[in-house]
Amino acid sequence: MSSTIKKIKNLKELSTANDRFEGAHLLCPGCAHSIIVRELMNCTDDNLVISSNTGCLEVSTAVYPYTSWDTSWIHIGFENAATSITGAEAMHKARKRKGTLKDPDAPVKFVAFGGDGSTYDIGFQFLSGAVERGHDFTYICLDNEVYANTGGQRSSATPIGSSTTTSPAGRISYGEKKMKKDLVAIMAAHGAPYVAQMSPNKWKDMLKKMQTALATEGPVYLNAISACTTEWKFDPKDTIAVSDLATDSLVFPLYEIINGTELNITYRPKNVVPVKDYLGVQGRFKHLFRPEFAHILEEWQKNVDAQWEYLQRREEARV
Amino acid sequence: MVEKMDLQEVEVWDGNFAAAQALRQAQVDVVAAYPITPSTPIVEGYAKFLADGYVEGEFVMVESEHAAMSGCIGAAASGGRVATATSSQGFALMAEVLYQASGMRLPIVLTVVNRALASPLNVRGDHSDMYLGRDSGWIQMDAFNAQEAYDLTLMAFKIGENHSVRLPVMVHQDGFITSHTAQNINPMTDDDAYAFVGKFEPVSEMLDFSQPVTYGAQTEEDWHYEHKAKQHKAILDSRPFVDKVFEEFKKKTGREYKRVETYMMEDAEVAVIALGTTVETARLVAKIMREEEGIKAGVVAPRVFRPFPFDNVRDTFKNVKAIGCMDRSSPGGALGALFNEVSAAIYTGDNKPIITNYIYGLGGRDLTVESLKEIYRELALNAKSGKQNGKIQQFIGLRGPKLEYFE
Amino acid sequence: MRQSENPKFLGTEERLGWDEVSQATLLHSFNGEVENASFLKQEERDYAVTNSYTASVADWRIIKPIYNRDICIDCQFCWVFCPDTSIISRDKIMIGIDFDHCKGCGICVEVCPTNPKSLLMFDERKEIEEALEEWPAKKTDSEEE
Numbered sequence: 023m024s025s026t027i028k029k030i031k032n033l034k035e036l037s038t039a040n041d042r043f044e045g046a047h048l049l050c051p052g053c054a055h056s057i058i059v060r061e062l063m064n065c066t067d068d069n070l071v072i073s074s075n076t077g078c079l080e081v082s083t084a085v086y087p088y089t090s091w092d093t094s095w096i097h098i099g100f101e102n103a104a105t106s107i108t109g110a111e112a113m114h115k116a117r118k119r120k121g122t123l124k125d126p127d128a129p130v131k132f133v134a135f136g137g138d139g140s141t142y143d144i145g146f147q148f149l150s151g152a153v154e155r156g157h158d159f160t161y162i163c164l165d166n167e168v169y170a171n172t173g174g175q176r177s178s179a180t181p182i183g184s185s186t187t188t189s190p191a192g193r194i195s196y197g198e199k200k201m202k203k204d205l206v207a208i209m210a211a212h213g214a215p216y217v218a219q220m221s222p223n224k225w226k227d228m229l230k231k232m233q234t235a236l237a238t239e240g241p242v243y244l245n246a247i248s249a250c251t252t253e254w255k256f257d258p259k260d261t262i263a264v265s266d267l268a269t270d271s272l273v274f275p276l277y278e279i280i281n282g283t284e285l286n287i288t289y290r291p292k293n294v295v296p297v298k299d300y301l302g303v304q305g306r307f308k309h310l311f312r313p314e315f316a317h318i319l320e321e322w323q324k325n326v327d328a329q330w331e332y333l334q335r336r337e338e339a340r341v
Numbered sequence: 342m343v344e345k346m347d348l349q350e351v352e353v354w355d356g357n358f359a360a361a362q363a364l365r366q367a368q369v370d371v372v373a374a375y376p377i378t379p380s381t382p383i384v385e386g387y388a389k390f391l392a393d394g395y396v397e398g399e400f401v402m403v404e405s406e407h408a409a410m411s412g413c414i415g416a417a418a419s420g421g422r423v424a425t426a427t428s429s430q431g432f433a434l435m436a437e438v439l440y441q442a443s444g445m446r447l448p449i450v451l452t453v454v455n456r457a458l459a460s461p462l463n464v465r466g467d468h469s470d471m472y473l474g475r476d477s478g479w480i481q482m483d484a485f486n487a488q489e490a491y492d493l494t495l496m497a498f499k500i501g502e503n504h505s506v507r508l509p510v511m512v513h514q515d516g517f518i519t520s521h522t523a524q525n526i527n528p529m530t531d532d533d534a535y536a537f538v539g540k541f542e543p544v545s546e547m548l549d550f551s552q553p554v555t556y557g558a559q560t561e562e563d564w565h566y567e568h569k570a571k572q573h574k575a576i577l578d579s580r581p582f583v584d585k586v587f588e589e590f591k592k593k594t595g596r597e598y599k600r601v602e603t604y605m606m607e608d609a610e611v612a613v614i615a616l617g618t619t620v621e622t623a624r625l626v627a628k629i630m631r632e633e634e635g636i637k638a639g640v641v642a643p644r645v646f647r648p649f650p651f652d653n654v655r656d657t658f659k660n661v662k663a664i665g666c667m668d669r670s671s672p673g674g675a676l677g678a679l680f681n682e683v684s685a686a687i688y689t690g691d692n693k694p695i696i697t698n699y700i701y702g703l704g705g706r707d708l709t710v711e712s713l714k715e716i717y718r719e720l721a722l723n724a725k726s727g728k729q730n731g732k733i734q735q736f737i738g739l740r741g742p743k744l745e746y747f748e
Numbered sequence: 749m750r751q752s753e754n755p756k757f758l759g760t761e762e763r764l765g766w767d768e769v770s771q772a773t774l775l776h777s778f779n780g781e782v783e784n785a786s787f788l789k790q791e792e793r794d795y796a797v798t799n800s801y802t803a804s805v806a807d808w809r810i811i812k813p814i815y816n817r818d819i820c821i822d823c824q825f826c827w828v829f830c831p832d833t834s835i836i837s838r839d840k841i842m843i844g845i846d847f848d849h850c851k852g853c854g855i856c857v858e859v860c861p862t863n864p865k866s867l868l869m870f871d872e873r874k875e876i877e878e879a880l881e882e883w884p885a886k887k888t889d890s891e892e893e
Contacts, residue, residue, distance in 0.1 A: 033824045033828060034824055036824070037824040037827050039786070040785065040786055040787065042785050042786065044799060044800050045801065045805070045832040045848070045849025046805045046848065047832070048758075049832075052831060052851075052854070052855055054831070056831040057829055057830075057831050061828065066786075067786040067787065068786075071547050071548070080557075084555050084558040085558065085559045086559065086775065087558075087564065087761060087764075087770075088775070088803055089558065089777060089798060089799060089800060090799075090800040090801075091553065092553060092778075093777075094547035094555075095554075095555045096547060097557035098414050098438065098445075098557055099411070099438065102408065102411035102438070105411040105415065107415060108401065109373055109411065109413060109415025110415040110548070112399035113399070113415070113416040113420065114419060114548055115399050116370040116397070116398045116421060117420065117421055120370070120397055122421070124551070125550060128784075147405060151404030154404075225828050251853075257854075259869075261853075261855055262829055444773075445772045445773075446772035447772075545772075545774050551782055552778070552782070553777040553778070553785070554775070554776055554777070556772070556774065558775055560773060564769065566766075567766035568772075570766035571769055571771065574766070
């Protein structure tokens with residue numbers, strides 16, 4: 023671990039961090055985005071330069087005349103947070119070499135945030151390029167499986183059976199027809215030294231992954247599940263409870279891949295919960311409980327089981 | 342420490358290499374670029390200079406032109422000198438980012454090597470890409486030859502980076518005709534060029550951790566209008582500063598630039614206004630028309646066409662009887678951009694010349710001396726008869742039946 | 749607890765003219781120079797008027813969490829899971845709620861592990877003293893689901 027990343031033994035120690043993400047932002051009550059962002063900004067005391075794609079996070083934290091960011095932050099457009107942060111990282115390298123930085127020894131970490139829409143879809147090329155070029159930065163995808171900011175359209179991260187405004191469930195349709203894209207595997211295949219999937223309910227696992235990400239030299243991709251009270255349709259107070267169901271049903275397995283080959287599962291639930299318990303608490307899946315769509319629920323469980331099987335085998339094989 | 346180049350008093354460079362040399366002499370910190378014909382050699386030049394130790398910086402070879410400008414913005418916001426180059430399709434691809442760059446008031450220099458826009462696909466020089474970016478909020482200058490590409494690129498840094506301006510700047514040059522034609526250049530020495538451009542002075546930069554800053558905030562209907570108004574004011578307020586930089590450049594090199602370039606306009610009765618290499622051809626022809634046919638011909642060119650030199654254009658044409666506005670871009674169902682903007686400026690004056698729109702040179706179609714002679718003769722006829730003798734918009738150099746519109 | 753006397757609700761700020769707005773919509777987080785905000789507690793920072801910390805979203809709430817210091821064990825779960833940086837914790841001790849920034853989502857109550865909970869949601873208009881007096885007793889095993 024890089025020496026500038028502070029050691030945190032327990033939650034009480036973490037709580038002594040001084041938040042650099044301020045309240046009175048415009049995110050929905052109960053939004054998981056800010057839980058994740060807060061933890062990222064609290065896991066290190068280093069200076070941060072952060073970029074965001076257009077999306078819920080950006081639109082809620084930098085609406086003139088207010089900013090909720092206590093570190094330098096940039097938003098350009100929908101797709102280019104990865105590229106803008108690599109531009110900043112390149113400038114940092116150039117200025118350090120030339121000796122024109124105000125504080126050349128100050129430790130700094132470059133982090134880009136994007137929603138699933140901007141990461142999996144419109145910003146995919148930009149993320150791919152940035153990771154392929156090997157810049158020293160961390161990309162965190164705040165994955166709520168839908169274009170939440172614009173009212174809930176499907177993205178390539180939307181899972182099967184999900185009712186969205188552009189893949190709505192109806193009398194004859196069960197909603198989204200495809201399983202979600204496995205972006206973590208794609209990023210690992212890029213040769214990124216570290217990729218991981220994390221969830222805010224498991225704050226300790228997430229903390230470890232964030233710190234590893236910041237300490238890793240080179241590009242890092244972190245996929246964070248961000249349960250969305252507004253689009254997944256559950257009560258705002260249940261964000262952590264829904265996230266618990268997500269991780270305990272193995273719909274969102276928590277794992278990491280080091281150097282593209284060493285896969286480690288980082289959370290093994292004591293009691294695995296049936297997938298339909300996770301689906302059942304969300305309004306976006308409620309139509310799946312109609313008798314004519316029972317086969318989709320079955321398919322769901324099968325997919326999750328297969329995914330878990332695949333992860334375990336890959337963990338064992340070390341490929 | 343960078344290695345300096347010992348340049349000769351006269352070098353033989355094409356427009357691309359001249360621009361690359363300017364990037365080197367300005368000691369650009371970050372170039373984020375994507376290759377596209379015919380601008381590629383500019384960034385290849387920078388990359389080679391970097392590899393040979395003539396410049397210290399970072400060359401980020403991104404995966405598209407959109408990413409190129411996005412990377413440039415991230416780098417510029419981080420407090421350093423940034424530049425890139427593109428053409429045509431790449432310019433079109435980065436169009437949304439151009440607006441973002443100017444809205445974020447970041448000094449970036451973009452050398453545009455003008456090339457036609459598809460479809461059909463074409464790699465030769467015309468101004469359709471230049472015209473696409475007119476409203477993007479960048480300061481835009483046009484070079485008619487390789488020397489000017491070099492000069493204007495150096496000046497672009499000085500203009501855009503000034504704290505009272507803080508706007509991105511484009512330097513245009515004709516694809517292939519300027520970019521790939523080797524010409525005589527009088528370069529400045531490395532020391533003189535860098536001294537002229539000056540050291541980059543960062544302000545509101547993301548790497549000053551003691552003053553964290555938020556770039557790219559969202560503005561709704563209660564704030565957006567004021568910000569855009571302020572931006573418009575900034576680009577218009579840059580005009581005196583551009584004049585100042587031109588003056589300083591003249592003192593250093595003896596080469597004079599004006600926001601509107603005029604040739605033989607003191608007593609001109611007819612004139613053409615054009616951009617790019619056409620200007621030089623027109624100057625040649627204007628001289629011939631005077632000497633051989635007694636036509637008092639002149640040539641005008643908007644050197645800095647954004648911010649549009651409204652007053653200068655109107656004043657330049659105040660005694661002219663017939664004007665040919667030469668637009669090298671597919672007009673898409675309307676009159677050409679130069680025609681529209683020049684006519685608007687002239688309309689506010691007392692002079693009521695006959696103005697004609699000539700569409701020419703699309704996709705790199707050559708504009709010949711003969712064509713220009715025809716144009717001057719027609720303008721002379723218009724001036725003499727006091728009316729438009731053909732239709733208002735005409736296509737020049739087109740095979741097939743004559744194509745003309747609007748009367 | 750933190751609650752401004754005259755909260756600055758969003759949208760109530762002065763509407764500047766075009767000549768007064770910041771160039772490029774640039775927003776500064778603090779006034780002057782700050783070494784590194786990581787090393788300063790929120791109350792020690794010189795927030796710029798453009799920092800959302802100075803604004804209030806209290807008017808979003810219809811219910812609010814009330815904190816019971818006597819029961820709390822300072823586990824910090826509510827602190828880590830609050831989306832609005834509205835749980836104030838200093839030196840590993842829970843101080844209270846930031847009512848300028850709390851939106852009343854209720855996550856803090858859900859994640860509180862004590863029995864009875866150390867945070868409970870009440871109607872927005874409830875007086876804190878009253879709420880504390882009405883605090884429920886510990887749930888027995890038969891009452892817990």
